[in-house]
Amino acid sequence: MPEPAAPDAAVPLVVGIGNEHRRDDGCGLAVARALRSRLGSRAEVVELSGDPTALLDLWADRDLAVAVDATRSTGPPGGIVRAGPSEIAALPPATTDSTHGISLVEIARLGESLGRMPRHLVVYGIEADDLSRGIGFTAAVAAAVPVVVQRIEREIAEWERTAGGRGNADA
Amino acid sequence: MTDRTIAVDYLARVEGEGALIVRIHNATVEHVELRIFEPPRFFEAFLRGRSYREAPDITARICGICPVAYQMSACHAMERALGVSVGGPLRDLRRLLYCGEWIESHALHIYLLHAPDFLGYPDAIRMAKDHRELVQQGLRLKKIGNALMQLLGGREIHPINVRVGGFYRCPTRAELDGFRPELESAFTLAEATARFAAGLDFPDVEEDYDFVALRHASEYPMNEGDVVSSRGLQIAVDDFEEEFREIQVPHSNALQSVRKDGNPYLVGPLARYALNYDRLRPRAASLARETGLGHVVRNPYQSIIVRAIETAQACEEGLAIIDRYVLPDSPSVPLPSVASPVSGAAITEAPRGMLYHRYRLASGGTIEDARIVAPTSQNQKRIEEDLRHLVERSIDLADAPLTDACERAIRNHDPCISCATHFLRLELARD
Numbered sequence A: 001m002p003e004p005a006a007p008d009a010a011v012p013l014v015v016g017i018g019n020e021h022r023r024d025d026g027c028g029l030a031v032a033r034a035l036r037s038r039l040g041s042r043a044e045v046v047e048l049s050g051d052p053t054a055l056l057d058l059w060a061d062r063d064l065a066v067a068v069d070a071t072r073s074t075g076p077p078g079g080i081v082r083a084g085p086s087e088i089a090a091l092p093p094a095t096t097d098s099t100h101g102i103s104l105v106e107i108a109r110l111g112e113s114l115g116r117m118p119r120h121l122v123v124y125g126i127e128a129d130d131l132s133r134g135i136g137f138t139a140a141v142a143a144a145v146p147v148v149v150q151r152i153e154r155e156i157a158e159w160e161r162t163a164g165g166r167g168n169a170d171a
Numbered sequence B: 001m002t003d004r005t006i007a008v009d010y011l012a013r014v015e016g017e018g019a020l021i022v023r024i025h026n027a028t029v030e031h032v033e034l035r036i037f038e039p040p041r042f043f044e045a046f047l048r049g050r051s052y053r054e055a056p057d058i059t060a061r062i063c064g065i066c067p068v069a070y071q072m073s074a075c076h077a078m079e080r081a082l083g084v085s086v087g088g089p090l091r092d093l094r095r096l097l098y099c100g101e102w103i104e105s106h107a108l109h110i111y112l113l114h115a116p117d118f119l120g121y122p123d124a125i126r127m128a129k130d131h132r133e134l135v136q137q138g139l140r141l142k143k144i145g146n147a148l149m150q151l152l153g154g155r156e157i158h159p160i161n162v163r164v165g166g167f168y169r170c171p172t173r174a175e176l177d178g179f180r181p182e183l184e185s186a187f188t189l190a191e192a193t194a195r196f197a198a199g200l201d202f203p204d205v206e207e208d209y210d211f212v213a214l215r216h217a218s219e220y221p222m223n224e225g226d227v228v229s230s231r232g233l234q235i236a237v238d239d240f241e242e243e244f245r246e247i248q249v250p251h252s253n254a255l256q257s258v259r260k261d262g263n264p265y266l267v268g269p270l271a272r273y274a275l276n277y278d279r280l281r282p283r284a285a286s287l288a289r290e291t292g293l294g295h296v297v298r299n300p301y302q303s304i305i306v307r308a309i310e311t312a313q314a315c316e317e318g319l320a321i322i323d324r325y326v327l328p329d330s331p332s333v334p335l336p337s338v339a340s341p342v343s344g345a346a347i348t349e350a351p352r353g354m355l356y357h358r359y360r361l362a363s364g365g366t367i368e369d370a371r372i373v374a375p376t377s378q379n380q381k382r383i384e385e386d387l388r389h390l391v392e393r394s395i396d397l398a399d400a401p402l403t404d405a406c407e408r409a410i411r412n413h414d415p416c417i418s419c420a421t422h423f424l425r426l427e428l429a430r431d
Helices: A023-042 A054-059 A085-090 A104-114 A139-161 B043-047 B052-060 B067-082 B088-119 B124-130 B132-153 B173-198 B237-243 B269-279 B282-291 B300-324 B375-393 B399-411
Strands: A013-017 A044-048 A064-071 A080-083 A120-127 B006-008 B018-025 B028-036 B212-215 B226-229 B244-247 B256-259 B342-350 B353-361 B367-373 B426-430
Touching (some): A013 A023, A013 A054, A023 A044, A023 A064, A023 A120, A023 A139, A044 A054, A054 A064, A054 A104, A054 B132, A064 A139, A080 A139, A085 A120, A104 B124, B018 B375, B018 B399, B043 B052, B052 B353, B052 B367, B067 B342, B067 B353, B088 B124, B088 B132, B088 B173, B088 B300, B088 B399, B132 B173, B173 B282, B212 B269, B212 B353, B226 B237, B237 B342, B237 B353, B256 B375, B269 B300, B269 B353, B282 B300, B353 B375, B375 B399
Parallel strands (some): A013 A044, A064 A120, B018 B426
Antiparallel strands (some): A080 A120, B006 B426, B018 B028, B212 B226, B342 B353, B353 B367
């Protein structure tokens, strides 16, 4: 396995996370696919369905990383959540006993411990409704996908405008 | 008269949902119960009526950590039913894929799940603050295992390149040669892992395990072999159900496996190592000697060292396979049509121990009956014995440290509850 060339830290990273065979859990992947064609070389867009610890290698030392995943909280299905660095740090630990799946929040904490974080991390969540086996989103989640695509595209454009990304993505 | 009750809702750093109940009355352990309340997943039932060709991909979904084990046991069982043999480079590639899973799974358990117990942290995230390089080392090792699974299986979780009869695509010689430096680096990391593990402090405990594992004529077991035990059993895989039976216990949604005399037994790294020490490759054997391990390890806490030795073994084995690889003419062997009902069984060595699959196929090749016995359901009753002995030894401990000790004793065996139900909440009760 040849080690991939070190990514350019200044190129923003967009990571869509999920499992497209668990219905709404695939929404992060759908966002990533849409952004890949819209952003071209302006960002590195990655779809992640496997080992979440891979995030540490993907985002370490990047100026900006944006992660998109399905969420389950108290919000309505299709609801959009955006968390910047300060909000991510304040999130409670995920309530999981799983050793197979480490949550995005836990990966961020592990990254902090290991010093393997991007300079700015932004997380978008789309509140999922149906996580059963199968393909296709519920209507509310399907409607949220293009909205998140637009918001991330705007976020990256804003990042580019503010002195090549020396601005504050958490603004 | 002393009655005490201790309850812990969820056991951390094991996979799946379960609980432990220990009842102590007058300083005597009266009852130990490893409860498995994760809902049963009925995999055996929904395999019925499906084509035999679907079994590797369906059963792989039972576990995200050891999908290769499910794929391998399913493929071998089907091939035995069909009277097909897969040899040469295809057999080697299966073994190489399995090496990737052993490296990934063992690295995960050693560094992220087990090491915090020895170094005094509640989890790997907090351990990483003080032991950054150690955790990085574990993640590097895990990553190489994942990459090997991706190279051969198409992706690291639920590989998609495995089929009954072989693979859909075989890697080129250049692709495997390109991976060689990574695997050599993984061996160096495995050596460092074994040295780290050997330097830990271990409770002075020995359990009288009835070890059960595969044993092959010349190889450290993975895909093939007879079933042997430390108490003299040696049987063919086809006779597994004659010697081992599954029992239903009220507190578990997973069946428990026992020997036919009702006694518990242990599968997994300690069993494989004790029964196959002489099958370790030279560098892995040398590493085992350097760490001071004997040929048989009965201290369950030292399983962390054994896993490290097995990781080195998997790396060394993988390197040997790469060195002799020749691209096969075809990625799979032809499969005959199923003209009349047939059945077949196979056992392979998942990272956590023996995984048994048996299938009966109707003419035409649909699955009529399936039976899957996962490593954790085989170890469940033996883990209860470890816990009983631990609580008896530690009866004077206060509730909190006793509970912590119980959780730690369970983690020694790296149980996968999800696999067992196709299993851990912890509750300690003293009345």
